[in-house]
Amino acid sequence: MSAAADNAPRPQLILQGISASQGIAYGPVFLYLQSDLEVPEYQVEKAKWGAEVARFEQALLTTRQQVQRIMAEVEKNLGEEEARIFDAHLLVLEDQALIAETIREFEKTRLNIEACFDRVARRYIAAFEEIDDEYLRERGGDIRDVAQRVLGNLLGGGGGGQLLARLAEKRVVVANDISPSDAAGLDRSSALAIVTDSGSKTSHAVIVARSMKIPAVVGLRDLTTKLSPGDTILVDGYEGVVILNPAESTLFRYGQIQRQKRTQEQRLLDANRLPAVTLDGVALPLRANIEKVDEAALVKDYHADGVGLFRTEFLYLAAPAAPTEEEQYVAYRTLAEALAPAPVTIRTLDLGGDKPIASQAHLFPKENNPFLGYRAIRFCLDNTDIFKAQLRAVLRASAHGDVRLMYPMISGHEEMRRANAVLEECKLELKAEGKPFNERLRVGSMIEIPSAAMAADLLARECHFFSVGTNDLIQYLLAIDRVNDRIAHLYEPTHPAVLRTLRHIVVEAHRAKIKVSVCGEMAGDPIFVPLLFGLGIDELSMTPPLLPAAKYILRNMTLADARKLAQQALAMDSAKAIQRLCASFSEERLRS
Ligand code: PEP
Ligand code: MG
Numbered sequence: 245m246s247a248a249a250d251n252a253p254r255p256q257l258i259l260q261g262i263s264a265s266q267g268i269a270y271g272p273v274f275l276y277l278q279s280d281l282e283v284p285e286y287q288v289e290k291a292k293w294g295a296e297v298a299r300f301e302q303a304l305l306t307t308r309q310q311v312q313r314i315m316a317e318v319e320k321n322l323g324e325e326e327a328r329i330f331d332a333h334l335l336v337l338e339d340q341a342l343i344a345e346t347i348r349e350f351e352k353t354r355l356n357i358e359a360c361f362d363r364v365a366r367r368y369i370a371a372f373e374e375i376d377d378e379y380l381r382e383r384g385g386d387i388r389d390v391a392q393r394v395l396g397n398l399l400g401g402g403g404g405g406q407l408l409a410r411l412a413e414k415r416v417v418v419a420n421d422i423s424p425s426d427a428a429g430l431d432r433s434s435a436l437a438i439v440t441d442s443g444s445k446t447s448h449a450v451i452v453a454r455s456m457k458i459p460a461v462v463g464l465r466d467l468t469t470k471l472s473p474g475d476t477i478l479v480d481g482y483e484g485v486v487i488l489n490p491a492e493s494t495l496f497r498y499g500q501i502q503r504q505k506r507t508q509e510q511r512l513l514d515a516n517r518l519p520a521v522t523l524d525g526v527a528l529p530l531r532a533n534i535e536k537v538d539e540a541a542l543v544k545d546y547h548a549d550g551v552g553l554f555r556t557e558f559l560y561l562a563a564p565a566a567p568t569e570e571e572q573y574v575a576y577r578t579l580a581e582a583l584a585p586a587p588v589t590i591r592t593l594d595l596g597g598d599k600p601i602a603s604q605a606h607l608f609p610k611e612n613n614p615f616l617g618y619r620a621i622r623f624c625l626d627n628t629d630i631f632k633a634q635l636r637a638v639l640r641a642s643a644h645g646d647v648r649l650m651y652p653m654i655s656g657h658e659e660m661r662r663a664n665a666v667l668e669e670c671k672l673e674l675k676a677e678g679k680p681f682n683e684r685l686r687v688g689s690m691i692e693i694p695s696a697a698m699a700a701d702l703l704a705r706e707c708h709f710f711s712v713g714t715n716d717l718i719q720y721l722l723a724i725d726r727v728n729d730r731i732a733h734l735y736e737p738t739h740p741a742v743l744r745t746l747r748h749i750v751v752e753a754h755r756a757k758i759k760v761s762v763c764g765e766m767a768g769d770p771i772f773v774p775l776l777f778g779l780g781i782d783e784l785s786m787t788p789p790l791l792p793a794a795k796y797i798l799r800n801m802t803l804a805d806a807r808k809l810a811q812q813a814l815a816m817d818s819a820k821a822i823q824r825l826c827a828s829f830s831e832e833r834l835r836s
Pocket of ligand 1: 553555594692712713714715716717763764765
């Protein structure tokens with residue numbers, strides 16, 4: 245790492261943000277400030293009313309062509325998945341309500357069409373910004389991005405986003421915000437890292453940074469206002485830290501950290517080809533969490549033992565209309581065949597809560613407490629046409645590989661029975677239609693609600709396996725909204741109540757001779773891998789890039805040691821102390 249080419253020393257400033265893409269980078273700052281276009285307002289004379297509407301239609305068409313061009317370019321450079329970001333933009337351009345409202349605004353005010361469109365778009369953006377859910381808030385950013393493009397075309401200035409395409413030398417891009425268009429146009433050969441004032445882990449800039457494999461830190465609030473010309477910046481994407489004008493000693497330290505991290509990552513990747521077996525010879529399955537069929541390649545690249553959680557709602561979230569049984573059957577069958585003989589665990593729809601969907605919005609009432617509301621299996625049992633289409637698709641796919649099924653948000657055995665009754669109906673229908681399926685399809689319950697955990701003995705009688713969704717289970721157990729930043733520090737996976745609940749689930753499941761998997765984020769955190777296996781969990785499922793670290797730890801521990809660790813943790817009363825104990829256990833194994 246070379247030192248800053250600057251004579252006068254500038255004060256070093258350390259700032260904490262949110263880690264969004266891993267890695268360490270250092271270089272001069274390229275400041276990028278995104279600002280809204282100035283939109284003039286003036287009255288349009290009657291003779292030009294028709295032409296004004298035509299100008300709007302032409303701008304929508306031009307914007308559509310621009311977005312399609314960007315999509316093609318992104319698909320070529322980054323791949324199909326990244327290009328899908330712009331599907332949302334095309335949907336905005338086709339949004340009949342937005343278009344009709346703009347025309348209505350024009351008929352009402354007779355102001356120039358860009359002023360009318362700007363007003364309507366701002367109302368839409370404001371409505372999205374009020375939404376609690378991070379993912380949907382980000383979609384407000386899509387509207388803003390497209391709206392700026394349309395306005396750019398109406399005002400004759402083009403679509404913007406050009407600046408980032410021409411970084412003169414290798415630089416760290418520091419921006420107040422980066423729109424998808426900016427991100428797509430980013431000069432890939434010169435951007436060392438991305439740092440933004442705003443944003444979250446699901447922002448488009450982050451998705452692009454991850455796919456470019458460059459570090460990103462977001463949520464730095466007012467960093468862009470603290471910059472001076474000639475500043476340099478160090479980005480630590482592992483810890484979510486940025487250091488403005490780092491001192492020589494800091495650069496030296498980070499140079500060492502970077503070398504260590506690279507060696508460690510390589511060591512983990514090399515070991516990842518080997519089987520997931522502990523030092524005392526116990527094989528423990530490590531599976532993958534995926535959201536799309538094309539992630540099958542990732543499952544194989546990371547040597548996962550099949551899929552422990554396929555979040556099928558993304559088939560719905562990504563599409564303008566609900567996918568048909570046939571479309572789902574093709575998707576599930578493709579996945580099962582790609583990964584056979586490894587298992588593919590398909591979770592039925594988990595819509596509602598933090599995942600309402602535009603195409604089915606009419607089926608979701610507005611609720612005060614969506615996480616406690618009309619979500620997942622509750623929605624499915626109420627909308628059996630949608631539920632049955634999915635169950636039939638899963639059943640039919642089960643004829644082509646080791647397909648397993650599980651239901652989300654099950655509150656207890658009676659709900660499980662109701663879901664299974666619908667499944668039985670589907671089996672009878674398929675039999676009558678002569679369509680093949682696996683008669684012995686394994687069916688599991690996710691354990692995400694404390695009632696399901698407490699009555700695990702009753703629930704176990706109705707299932708072939710349990711899969712613990714710790715993201716939700718912890719949220720409901722500790723009453724901590726999982727998407728509320730303000731109370732995020734209270735979300736403690738090592739709270740004694742969480743450990744006792746996990747242990748209880750395992751004891752009851754094993755008594756009933758069924759297995760327990762964990763597929764929440766806790767399963768992929770290297771700190772918790774030994775603890776979970778020590779508590780008796782039989783398998784873990786995690787996002788594929790986390791598999792190498794989990795496997796490395798597993799291969800360097802004995803199950804006997806992990807059990808001792810869990811016993812010790814269960815006897816402790818401080819979440820923080822348990823966390824420290826687990827961290828030191830894992831770190832020791834990661835170093836060996
Ligand atoms: C969970 O709750 O832990 C889980 C895996 O499901 P999701 O994150 O999709 O709610
Ligand atoms: Mg869940």
